[in-house]
Amino acid sequence: MSTSTKTDPTIFIIFGGTGDLNSRKIAPALYNLFLDGWMPKQFSIIGTGRTKLTDEQFRENLHNDINQFSRSGKADDKKWADFVKNIYYQVSDATDAETYKEFGKRIDKHNAEWKTKANVLFYLAVAPNFFPIIASNISKAKLAEDKKRVRIIIEKPFGHDLETAKELNQLLSSIFDECQIYRIDHYLGKETVQNIMAFRFANSIMEPLWNRNYIEHVQISVTEQLGVEERGDYYDGSGAMRDMIQNHLLQLLCHIAMEPPVSFSADEVRDRKVDVLKAMRRFTPEDVRNSAVRGQYGSGWMKGKEVPGYREEPKVNPESNTETFAAIKFFVDNWRWQGVPFYLRTGKRMHQSSSVITIQFKDVPHLIFPTEAAESWQQNRLIISIQPEMSIRLQVQAKRPGIDMVLNVVDMVFDYKGTYTNQAPEAYETLILDTMMGDQTLFMRGDQVEAAWDLVMPILSTWQNKKSLNFPNYSADSWGPEAAEALIARDGFNWFTLPVNGKKH
Template structure:
């Protein structure tokens, strides 16, 4: 899209002096600026409690860009970017005076630009400030009645179904649903979006993408890091709220959704919501058979000894918070009936990896003699989201020689090798879509509530039945033994990438 055709935009970042802005938002915006993807008339207004001059604000942001941006910073590009860093205001993010100052600043910029501009409000703040900020914007007329106005809300969006519903109601009083962008950065990753291209742009794959040919699906999001300095937040969240309710369920939706009629935002979001509604509920009496939780103890990760979760900063010494979750999920519809989806996520795993593994059913008749297929395993499609961006097709091939001996081989596609360019970071994609007003990759109110409805029974059972075995897996392992049992009951095992693929 040509810069001149983009609407003038004022991006207001609440929490502009915080870590999210420093590490993610401003480096992403710098990339968009350098690559000519921002509107010709574009301004960033930063608001935070911290006292800073505009110059100090710009200097602070440059340090973040130098540390975290995928592009090497240069003085000329930074000088251009600073023309967008219009203002910085310090103030209480929930005080009426702050919003009065903001409304005046937006009005002045509009007048400079000829009377029009779309204000976008990005809440890079604590979740407790979402409602006060939204109410403050509404009181100064920057909500529903302001053309082009949008509000961007980071996760976590509530901590259970009731709180998510209450937050949706509060935001709905100030903004129309089409103005609310609930962000999940996983959906901005190039490889996640390319699952849609793989499925719906190629005649090879979609005809076999159902229960007739697919035996089971695994979705893994594993991290080698612990909670770092987020212990205070994580103690009130845990892996089920922090990762499963949003990231993993959204990946499941993209893998399992029906073909859309078009790629219009509401059509795609409707198809993903249909998947959430089709997921088989978790009966409370079955939670222990379908869901596993764990918490890491001390151990070794990449040759370094690391502490137990209970020894991390701001974590209770007798914490019952889970750092690992594994689930067995079914999607009850014609495409996926009785195909199990195995989901797992954890901290202090042996590898950092996000991947989807599609395992196909065996061939209907094995014509080869037993000694020819001694290394046989099912055909797989492995969609690597991070740290690699790649697709592997695993199939059987005949070894060279006079006798028939089959062995597994890989057909490997790598995004960096194929396109000879670096993929944009997730926040670059999502910020560009926000500026364009494209909500395709953002969660709608009913999606959020449907996801919370699914995990609510698990939360309730786990809270009423505290674990007695925490910590139950060592740092550097693939989680508790119960996670292996979960999938082994079905005669299957978790897929683990070779170490040298990381």
């Protein structure tokens, strides 16, 4: 999050104002920024959608949402009264260019009242098929002409494949400058993800070890206990590769693998991430067979409750070929990482919900201790837990207390809850504040999005052109298909898991 406390007058126009994303994430984030003193003195939040609501009805809906989803709990009456007077609603059909003139009138009205030109943030919290329509209508209404103050915020998925991502980039760049486009990946706003850069580049002891000479392999696992829930129609056209690997997990990989930037400027940091994606080894059809595993969950039991298989979920094709699990072995072909495998894994209906990065260091070159002293020997590991706990732990060998020389694995832990008393901001708070500040460091650039799509397209194409004959191939409450275990076991490794208490199992 930016360290400056100065924010200019800002007008938020939220397309999808009555939608789930605004209810659960955006509105609570704006309210918490207001509570913490980050919002400007002059601001306006304008929700828009086709639902016919008055300002009062919209405000009441957001009040209920904030009471339910805000990290700060139920809204204080006095503070809510100060906040809610800045909230408005406008009935609008996003496909009707004429209705955008009303946004222009509202912007002019606020600028006249505040006697200044405000920043205008168009937040597209809508389905992806509306992105081009809304952007084009903003242009037709001449609302994007102030290149300094107007910004557009776009949620994932950014394109369905490389071709559609390029088309969307071309459209947006014909209307906005790149410095106006904020492609949100909420994973980049998480505190632990931001701390990867601090951990790497603010500590001199790490950089000499951060290469192929000392690191044996890297694992990035983002697993969920939930199924597709009510998102069956969206997910069946997406799958684990598009929904998670192409954006979230590759972003985490870039944080781990990037070279040290010259400065913390947005483009310098993003240049280094693009370098990683360009250096990653491309897949041939043979590579896909050997280095990529897909899965689809079947029925089973989760927490004592019977759950359906993916093909039995609402709005899912009963013969769906969509993967709900993916495990991929990547390589970064450069001097720092040559030969070091990066294993990425994600799946739904898994045994545990967690996001964990594990970096395993190479073994000591010569073991001086007798076998009986090192029965529980384990190579050094750095474990970065993003959720459910937020921690960074270094696992090393140490002598167990006693007369005999017996070695044990011990954890050197940085734990957010144990170190800091103040509550960490939600990812959306960090990212929304950065859009207000004009800081794009944590946002994906157009060429970065295209490079990520270019990397995964051979895998997607291979999977789409060949229907899996063994779906479903893992049961609910498991760790995924057996082939995923074989993928990493062939190299002599195994997938790591880390419960909340930090003890591996």
